[in-house]
């Protein structure tokens with residue numbers, strides 16, 4: 001064995017021990033407290049963000065819109081978080097827009113007479129809500145949506161900004177905005193056709209607001225897997241999340257960034273983006289350690305926090 005490989009192996013083992021010692025149990029507790037979200041850490045590096053207004057069917061009020069954006073912005077830079085599971089508490093995932101809160105909030109622009117000024121206020125709200133949804137995508141950590149029972153309106157927009165989706169067999173999805181007399185404006189029209197790969201089916205769902213059941217969600221590619229019930233879903237999704245959390249965070253975050261970027265750019269632009277990323281990241285210890293582990297058949301490799 002060459003001295004270079006020996007040096008690499010010792011560096012790899014050192015980093016592996018250092019990474020393990022970096023996993024501080026003190027950090028694995030609920031962090032920032034949110035009013036409408038519950039954050040827990042079920043396994044090292046795996047966070048569970050739960051929509052937590054069960055008595056209001058997890059409907060989106062102003063606070064929830066704001067806190068989702070705030071939460072994913074924080075998780076984006078949290079080195080203890082490598083993967084996020086997004087679920088809902090109570091009887092269903094979410095009933096979508098809280099129409100009672102929406103009626104109250106409309107007073108802010110309802111009293112303004114001039115159409116241009118009203119429009120400006122509405123624009124501010126719409127773009128803030130869009131940013132809240134997009135925060136899942138802008139967060140470099142993979143987000144796994146776990147849906148049980150109903151996922152309506154804003155909820156369907158929310159899960160289309162996640163990386164992967166899973167559901168229970170009693171789950172159903174609805175793009176309901178058309179019934180409210182509005183064109184959906186927080187991401188589902190943009191993201192759904194690309195996820196399910198059928199523009200025709202996406203338009204049918206958005207124009208008719210018909211419910212899509214779990215079997216159709218699976219066959220159309222909206223979800224990756226259907227589970228018997230919420231308990232088995234949470235267990236199964238946690239296993240997938242743990243698997244991802246054990247991988248190099250540089251590799252996982254780079255992969256997410258490349259896939260989000262490539263969805264919206266040409267193949268050539270995507271190739272350039274990943275070449276620029278990897279010209280830096282292939283110099284990281286994760287790459288050296290990963291290759292050495294493979295070459296020396298080490299199976300328990302761990303990676304330092306990022």
Ligand SMILES: CCC/C=C/C=C/C(=O)SCCNC(=O)CCNC(=O)[C@H](O)C(C)(C)COP(=O)(O)OP(=O)(O)OC[C@H]1O[C@@H](n2cnc3c(N)ncnc32)[C@H](O)[C@@H]1OP(=O)(O)O
Pocket residue numbers: 056057059094095096097098099100101125126129150152153154155176177180185186
């Ligand atoms: C710029 C903003 C862009 C965002 C736009 C987003 C748009 C959308 O999200 S459109 C979708 C809006 N949501 C709905 O239309 C869902 C309406 N609710 C239902 O269909 C049913 O409630 C549901 C199937 C979710 C559950 O049915 P279930 O029989 O189990 O419960 P209910 O007896 O119907 O409801 C229990 C109480 O919850 C209240 N409630 C239900 N949904 C909402 C909601 N979205 N917002 C506020 N409150 C909701 C319902 O009124 C009942 O209250 P109470 O009568 O006081 O017991």
